[in-house]
Amino acid sequence: QVQLVESGGGLVKPGGSLRLSCAASGFSFSDYYMSWIRQAPGKGLEWVSHISGSGTTIHYADSVKGLFTISRDNAKNSLYLQMNSLRAEDTAVYYCARERSSRGAPDYWGQGTLVTVSS
Amino acid sequence: DIQMTQSPPSLSASVGDRVTITCRASQSISSYLNWYQQKAGKAPKLLIYSASSLQSGVPSTFSGSGSGTDFTLTISSLQPEDFATYYCQQSYSTPKTFGQGTKVEIK
Numbered sequence: 001q002v003q004l005v006e007s008g009g010g011l012v013k014p015g016g017s018l019r020l021s022c023a024a025s026g027f028s029f030s031d032y033y034m035s036w037i038r039q040a041p042g043k044g045l046e047w048v049s050h051i052s053g054s055g056t057t058i059h060y061a062d063s064v065k066g067l068f069t070i071s072r073d074n075a076k077n078s079l080y081l082q083m084n085s086l087r088a089e090d091t092a093v094y095y096c097a098r099e100r101s102s103r104g105a106p107d108y109w110g111q112g113t114l115v116t117v118s119s
Numbered sequence: 120d121i122q123m124t125q126s127p128p129s130l131s132a133s134v135g136d137r138v139t140i141t142c143r144a145s146q147s148i149s150s151y152l153n154w155y156q157q158k159a160g161k162a163p164k165l166l167i168y169s170a171s172s173l174q175s176g177v178p179s180t181f182s183g184s185g186s187g188t189d190f191t192l193t194i195s196s197l198q199p200e201d202f203a204t205y206y207c208q209q210s211y212s213t214p215k216t217f218g219q220g221t222k223v224e225i226k
Contacts, residue, residue: 035215045155045163045206047215059213062120095162103210105153105168112162 002026002108004096009113016086016117022079022096022110030054030074033099035106036081038092038115046092049081050099057102064090086117121145121209125218131226138194140221142207145188151211152190154183157220158203166205167192197223 008020022034035050049060049070058070069082079096093114097106122145132138142152150170155163165174167183170190180195194201202225207218 044220045157045208045217047208047213047217050213050215061214099210100168103151103212105165105208105210107165107168107174109162109164 002098004098004108004110006094006096006110006113009094009115011116011118012086013119014087014117017082017084018086018115020081020083020094020096020113020115024077024079024096024098027098029072029077033102033104034072034079035097035099036068036070036079037095037097037106037109038090039095039112040089040092043092048094051079052102083115086115088117091115091117120214121148121212121216123207123209123216123218125205125207125221127221128219129222129224131224132197133226134197134199136197136226138197138201138223140192140205140207140223142185142190142192142218143188144190144209144211147187148209148211150186151209152183152185153208153210154181154192155206155208156201156203157206163206194223 003025005023030053036048051070071080093112095112096110098108124143152170154167157163171183204220204222
C-alpha cells in the first residue's frame with residue numbers, strides 16, 4: 001500500500017534552515033509528481049511546491065519562491081524540501097503528498113511533520 | 120493565482136441530514152476541482168477528484184458536481200464519522216490553491 005513518511009521537522013530560529021524528507025513506498029515513485037503542502041496551526045491548507053517524476057518540472061507558491069527548494073532522489077524513493085531563511089510565518093505542519101499528474105489531485109498524504117520557527 | 124471561495128465557513132447539521140458545501144473559483148478551472156476531508160490532528164483525505172469522480176474507498180454518500188467556476192460537494196446522509204472540515208482545491212494551475220475550509224459540526 002502507498003506510504004509516505006515525513007521527517008526532519010523541529011524547532012528552528014528565524015533565519016535558520018531545515019531540510020524535510022519524505023520516504024515513499026508502495027508505488028512506482030518516479031512515475032508520479034510529488035508535492036509539499038503545509039498547514040499553519042489552526043489554519044487552512046497551503047500548497048507549497050511540486051516536482052515532476054523526472055525532477056525536470058518544478059513549481060512553487062510565491063510565498064516560498066527563492067527560499068525553499070524541492071528535490072527528489074528516485075533511486076532512494078525520497079522527496080525533499082530545503083527551507084532557508086525561515087520566518088515565523090513558515091511555522092506549520094508540512095505534508096508530502098503524491099499527485100496523480102501535473103494537474104492532478106494529491107491523492108495520498110503523509111502524516112505530516114511540524115516545523116516551528118521561533119526564537 | 121486562482122482564488123477559491125468556499126461557503127459556508129461552518130455549518131451545524133444532524134445525523135441523516137443532506138449537506139451541501141459550495142466552492143467558487145475566481146476564473147474557470149474546467150473540472151480540475153478536488154474535495155478533501157480533514158479530521159482534527161490528521162492528514163487530509165481525498166474524497167472527490169476532477170469535480171465528480173469518487174476516490175476509491177470513499178462512501179457513495181459523497182458526491183461532487185460542477186464545472187467552470189462553481190462546484191458543489193454533497194453528503195446525501197450525514198454520518199457520525201463525517202463531522203470534519205472539508206476543503207476544495209483547484210489543480211488547474213499552480214499554485215494549486217485551496218478554499219478556506221468548511222467545518223461541519225454536530226447540531
